[in-house]
Every structure is written in C-alpha cells, then in structure tokens.
Amino acid sequence: xxxxxxxxxxxxxxxxxxxxxxxxxxxxxxxxxxxxxxxxxxxxxxxxxxxxxxxxxxxxxxxxxxxxxxxxxxxxxxxxxxxxxxxxxxxxxxxxxxxxxxxxxxxxxxxxxxxxxxxxxxxxxxxxxxxxxxxxxxxxxxxxxxxxxxxxxxxxxxxxxxxxxxxxxxxxxxxxxxxxxxxxxxxxxxxxxxxxxxxxxxxxxxxxxxxxxxxxxxxxxxxxxxxxxxxxxxxxxxxxxxxxxxxxxxxxxxxxxxxxxxxxxxxxxxxxxxxxxxxxxxxxxxxxxxxxxxxxxxxxxxxxxxxxxxxxxxxxxxxxxxxxxxxx
Amino acid sequence: xxxxxxxxxxxxxxxxxxxxxxxxxxxxxxxxxxxxxxxxxxxxxxxxxxxxxxxxxxxxxxxxxxxxxxxxxxxxxxxxxxxxxxxxxxxxxxxxxxxxxxxxxxxxxxxxxxxxxxxxxxxxxxxxxxxxxxxxxxxxxxxxxxxxxxxxxxxxxxxxxxxxxxxxxxxxxxxxxxxxxxxxxxxxxxxxxxxxxxxxxxxxxxxxxxxxxxxxxxxxxxxxxxxxxxxxxxxxxxxxxxxxxxxxxxxxxxxxxxxxxxxxxxxxxxxxxxxxxxxxxxxxxxxxxxxxxxxxxxxxxxxxxxxxxxxxxxxxxxxxxxxxxxxxxxxxxxxxxxxxxxxxxxxxxxxxxxxxxxxxxxxxxxxxxxxxxxxxxxxx
Numbered sequence: 001x002x003x004x005x006x007x008x009x010x011x012x013x014x015x016x017x018x019x020x021x022x023x024x025x026x027x028x029x030x031x032x033x034x035x036x037x038x039x040x041x042x043x044x045x046x047x048x049x050x051x052x053x054x055x056x057x058x059x060x061x062x063x064x065x066x067x068x069x070x071x072x073x074x075x076x077x078x079x080x081x082x083x084x085x086x087x088x089x090x091x092x093x094x095x096x097x098x099x100x101x102x103x104x105x106x107x108x109x110x111x112x113x114x115x116x117x118x119x120x121x122x123x124x125x126x127x128x129x130x131x132x133x134x135x136x137x138x139x140x141x142x143x144x145x146x147x148x149x150x151x152x153x154x155x156x157x158x159x160x161x162x163x164x165x166x167x168x169x170x171x172x173x174x175x176x177x178x179x180x181x182x183x184x185x186x187x188x189x190x191x192x193x194x195x196x197x198x199x200x201x202x203x204x205x206x207x208x209x210x211x212x213x214x215x216x217x218x219x220x221x222x223x224x225x226x227x228x229x230x231x232x233x234x235x236x237x238x239x240x241x242x243x244x245x246x247x248x249x250x251x252x253x254x255x256x257x258x259x260x261x262x263x264x265x266x267x268x269x270x271x272x273x274x275x276x277x278x279x280x281x282x283x284x285x286x287x288x289x290x291x292x293x294x295x296x297x298x299x300x301x302x303x304x305x306x307x308x309x310x311x312x313x314x315x316x317x318x319x320x321x322x323x324x325x326x327x328x
Numbered sequence: 329x330x331x332x333x334x335x336x337x338x339x340x341x342x343x344x345x346x347x348x349x350x351x352x353x354x355x356x357x358x359x360x361x362x363x364x365x366x367x368x369x370x371x372x373x374x375x376x377x378x379x380x381x382x383x384x385x386x387x388x389x390x391x392x393x394x395x396x397x398x399x400x401x402x403x404x405x406x407x408x409x410x411x412x413x414x415x416x417x418x419x420x421x422x423x424x425x426x427x428x429x430x431x432x433x434x435x436x437x438x439x440x441x442x443x444x445x446x447x448x449x450x451x452x453x454x455x456x457x458x459x460x461x462x463x464x465x466x467x468x469x470x471x472x473x474x475x476x477x478x479x480x481x482x483x484x485x486x487x488x489x490x491x492x493x494x495x496x497x498x499x500x501x502x503x504x505x506x507x508x509x510x511x512x513x514x515x516x517x518x519x520x521x522x523x524x525x526x527x528x529x530x531x532x533x534x535x536x537x538x539x540x541x542x543x544x545x546x547x548x549x550x551x552x553x554x555x556x557x558x559x560x561x562x563x564x565x566x567x568x569x570x571x572x573x574x575x576x577x578x579x580x581x582x583x584x585x586x587x588x589x590x591x592x593x594x595x596x597x598x599x600x601x602x603x604x605x606x607x608x609x610x611x612x613x614x615x616x617x618x619x620x621x622x623x624x625x626x627x628x629x630x631x632x633x634x635x636x637x638x639x640x641x642x643x644x645x646x647x648x649x650x651x652x653x654x655x656x657x658x659x660x661x662x663x664x665x666x667x668x669x670x671x672x673x674x675x676x677x678x679x680x681x682x683x684x685x686x687x688x689x690x691x692x693x694x695x696x697x698x699x700x701x702x703x704x705x706x707x708x
Contacts, residue, residue, distance in 0.1 A: 015540075015541065015544040016544075018541060018544070019541075019544055019545055022545075023553055026553045026554060026556070026557045027553070027556070027557070029557040143689075143692070144689070146692065147635070147685065147688050147689040147692050148685055148688070148689075149639050149643070149688070151643060151646075151666075152642075152681050152684060152685060155662075155666050155671070155678060155681060156678070156681060158668070158671055159671050159675055159678055162668075162671050162672055162675075163671070163672075163675050262546055269548070270548075270643055270647075273647070274666070276668070284549065284552075285552060285647055285649075288552050288553060288556040288649065289556065289647070289648055289649060291556070296553065296556075299549070300545075300546070300549050300550075300553060303546040303549055304544055304545065304546060307544065307546055308544065
C-alpha cells in the first residue's frame, strides 16, 4: 500500500513537471508575447513612451531572459508558493486566484452536492422501477442532460430569464449589492442569482450520474448475493440500499476522484463565462487569450495537480471501499 | 430416397438463417432501434444540406450583406391587411424605427409592401458543389418578380447578413471539423493502438507513456492552451486545419488504449498464428487481420466522440480561441449571438444553438443504437 502511494506520487510529480513545461512551451509558441500585444495597443493609442515602458516591463518580468531560465525560475518560486505575476493585472497570480478561490470552491461543492443528491436517488429509483413510465421519463431527461453542454444550456436559460422573465440574470449580485457589506438582503439577492447555475448543474451534471447508477445497479440487482439477501426476508429497501447500492456505487467513486475533484477549479468554466460568475475559470480563459503566461501556467499546473491527486484518492478510496480490489 | 430429401429440407432453411453475415445481422438489429434511425436520418439531412448543398439550402450566398442590420425574424403571413387569405405565404417589408426607450434602432413591419415567398425560387447565383453554376434556392423571395424583396427567416446579424443562411454555411465547417478531426483521431489512435498491442516491448511502453501524459492534462484546458498557441495572423483556413489536428492530438489516446486492449486479447489467437505461418508480414497481420476485428468497437467510439469535437470547436471559437471571421462556423456565430447584449437586444441570434444541440443529440442517438447493434449476438 505504502509503496503504491509512493510510486504514484513520484509518477505524479514527473507528470506535473512535464505538463508545466509543455504549457510554457505552448504559450511561448505563437510569435510575440503579452508585451508585444500591449506595445501595439499603446502605440495605437499614440503613447510616445510606449517602447520605454515596455522595455521596463520586460526587465521586471524577466521576459528578456532565455526560456529555460524563466521556466526554472518560475518553477522554483512555484514550490515556494509564489506563482509569479499576472502581466495583465500587474499583480501576483496568487492574490488574483485567492480572491476567487473561495467562491469557486463553494460553487463547485454546492454543484457536487446538488448533482449527487439528485442523481443517485433518481438513478436508484430508475433501476428499481425499470421500464415504468417514471423510469422512461428519467431516462429521456438524463439523455438530454448528457447531450446538451453546460454553456449552451446556460445561454438558453439566460435567454429565458432575460427575455421571458425580464430579470437581471448574470453575475452574482444585483448592481446595488456588488460592493455592499454582507446583510440579509444581499444573501437573498445572491440566492436569486444562484438558481441559474444550480439549475444548469442539476440538468447537465446529473445525466451521467443517473445513467451510470442505473446501469450498475441493474447489473448488481441480478447477482446472487442480492437474491440471497432478499430470500432471508430483508426488507426491500434494506436490500436495495444496504446491499445492492453499496456495491453499485463503487464506480462512482472513481468519477468523484477523476472528474468531480479536478472540476473544483475548471468546473463549469464555460458556464461561469456565460453567467459572468467570479470563479477561476473565466480568469484562466482570459489569460490564455492574452498570453498572460504565469497566470495560464499556474492554472494548468493546479488543474493537473488536482486531477492527479483526485485519481490517486479515487484509487485509494476504491480499495478501501471494495476489499476485492488490490493495489499493486 | 424421397424420405431423405424431405428430411434435409428444414436443415437447409436453418442453415441460411445461421449463415447470415455479421453485417446483415447488425443492420437487422439496428433497424429495430427507432431512436438510432432517427439520429441517422437527422445527420444525413444535416450533412447533405449543410456540407454538400449549403448554397442551395441557404436563402442567400455567403457574401450577401444587406442594410438590414440586426433585423428580427420576419413573420410569415397568410392573411393580408384586408383579412383576405392567400395560399402563397408572404412577408412584409421592414422599416427602420428608433426605439426611444432603449435608444436603439429597431425594425417594424410595413404592411404596404409585401413579398411573396416561393419554393425553389430564383435568387443569388452561386456554384453548386463548387462548379455547377445555378441560381435556385430552396425558399425565399423571387428576385425576378420582386428585385428588391428580402426574406430573413430568423433575422439578420449586425452586418445585415441573413442569419438563417449563416447557420447553414456555419454548419459546413462545424460538421466537417467533427468528421475530419474524428478521422484523424481514428487513424492515429488505431495505428498506434494496434502497433502498441502487437509489438509490445519498447513500442508499447512509449505509446502508453504518451497516452498517460496526454491523460494527465485536464481536457478542456489542454484544448484551450493548444488553440491559443495558433498564431493570430495565420490564414483562417490554416487555423481551421490546425484546429482539427489539435482535436485529434488531444483525443487519440483514449482510442489507442482501447484498441490496444482488444489487440492484446486477440494476438495469441489461432488465426493470427495461421496468418503468421502462412508467411504474412507483420503489417499484414496488424492491418488486415487484427484491426478489422476491432472496427465495430472503434466505429461506436468514433460516433460517440464526434459530438465532443463539434462542441470543442464551438466552445473554442466562441471564446475567440478557435476559428475567426471571415470563416463562418457555429462557434463563430456564437461569438456574436452568445453575449448578454445579443440575448437582450437580438435574441434571434441564439437560433444557432438548436442545430448544435440537435447534431449532438443525433450523434448520441445513432452511437447508442450502433453500440447495441454491433453486438448482434448479445442479448437485449
């Protein structure tokens, strides 16, 4: 067990370094960098001292140094918790991410709890009532949820909210509450805005969960141990939840680790852009567009770390939940 | 003698039943799934109308710009101002009007002037399939009878282009990006997967490490980072080409793994040994004997992953990381239509969303049916 963890962690570290390096190469690839873009902007505005200012920036951010120097310098600082500066905001990446981190995690956790709280019971119901009308309705809805990507659904919901309901639907707060201190009306206002991302998550996120839960449970229900539990006279509910679901839920743990956990940061980045939510996702997309390299690099490395940690945790949790699985 | 003949008859009947070919069984089973058939039909209609004959199905040619900017969809009428019923549908002309409340120019119907609508009508000339000169369009106003007529079924965009036509032309690139990207993925994934499973050893280790490395990247961010690396000044068609390559590069790993797994289970089988002892070369064994066996599985994976590619193009272009104007794709159209401003003042620009969703659903429906059908010996 311990050697398994050590091996996986060592492997993950190598992967993270490779990913970070690749990201830097990718951002370096297109000709020009953030500063050449900025220089053009300043020139277009007719700024005479543009060249000087850009040179000053170049020296400050070390952009005049060779690529390898910049990468290793950034990597060393990354380990010390200093993620470099964002060119665009001229502030440390760490601060910028920190501002949005809390809300990003809250939104992701709320989404996760909501989708699982809806998805698993529906999946179980769908499996235990196979071929009933309810099962078919649940199946159709889950197929639609699987098929429609979140950001398109977000656009449609936004259309519905703005055109049909005539309400202000983007952002987290109404204009008058954005900078207001916390108060009861502000919380109410936030909840009024949060129903949209919640609805989108409920439709797109539960589809897959329902399908997997239903399929697994149907497979498990046919197995002898379920039948024997039933033969011993246990209540139907006990058989379903304590015997069948207990086993059928195992593959979902893998999903929790490999999809739900990494999505804490990336999750619904596109939806956040549509709805103008202050999460890390939009920040990342913007940094890619503007070749803001330390920002983009930090985000990708953090995503990768979460993905690898999530996978490892999923494997460990699975081994702990299901004694038939041995780690080697 | 006569008795014997009678006995053998049912045997013959049974034999023809058993010896049905794999593909006819697949087709027989596929036909039973109504949902899958619908998916297939929708896709054929989409691909034929948008990829092959977009010029005919659109009301205008791609370059047409009118003075009607951000005009709402024209209502199709059957009953005129006097309450008289016309069998031929018609639309009213539009007049400019400034809405003082939102300080924006809008368009209102002018019931004085009406344009009749025709099927297979004469419109802008174009070249069908790129070389057949023609001027018929599926529907629209007749330019001979009403030279200054116009018909915008779902409105126009900010440059005064007929949005319905744009959606049809956009479908060409968006639908093709999925198909081309998937073909590239198939080639990359199956060749590397087969080689990895067949040779084992160093080849296997290298391919496996590559797929793991790709899997370590989070999916969407990797797409974005690669797309962001395409130089901005490249000609649009190169950007389009690079985007398909990027889609393939990101996606081949999963396919390669699955093919490898299947090859591993097949390569020790007798027919491979037979081929080997008959003197077949490694390449022949890999691509003539082993690969066809994995094809049914690969087709299902391919069908189910095309929508992901179409959506990736849409999302990337929408974010400004993928295709850019003057190219027209669904993602590029979404750049304008997918903003809060557009939703408020020009909500008809969201008409590009339904075709995207329908395409995605159709591929999923088709793929689901194929998955069941390609295993005709299995239960259910």
